[in-house]
Amino acid sequence: MSDTAGLVRFWRQQRSMSQARLAELAGTGQAAISRIESGRDQPTLALLERIASALDCQLRVTFTSDSEAAPPSNLIV
Incomplete structure (x- = not known):
């Protein structure tokens, strides 16, 4: 299981x-949330943003x- 799965x-x-309910608030289906939580699917960053918002996280x-x-020296972090 991924960190993402466990955290969601x-x-x-x-x-x-x-x-x-999470799926409804995040604008996706319940099956998608189930796949994410079981580690069978990695959500896009856009979906993760919607899930985090729905969870008030x-x-x-x-x-x-x-x-x-080390990262390249010209990379601003």
Whole structure:
């Protein structure tokens, strides 16, 4: 299971919200929420933004690596 799957399920349950209600608020179907929560589907960033908004959560996107490589010096972070 992905971090995304667990986090969507965790925050949905914290809000005592059904998958159907979350789907309605996020503008998608209940089956899509089920696939996301089970890790069978990775949502687009746009859908994640709508899900986060529906859950009254803030979405943060980060890049991580197990290697020691640093980002290019001309990359503004």
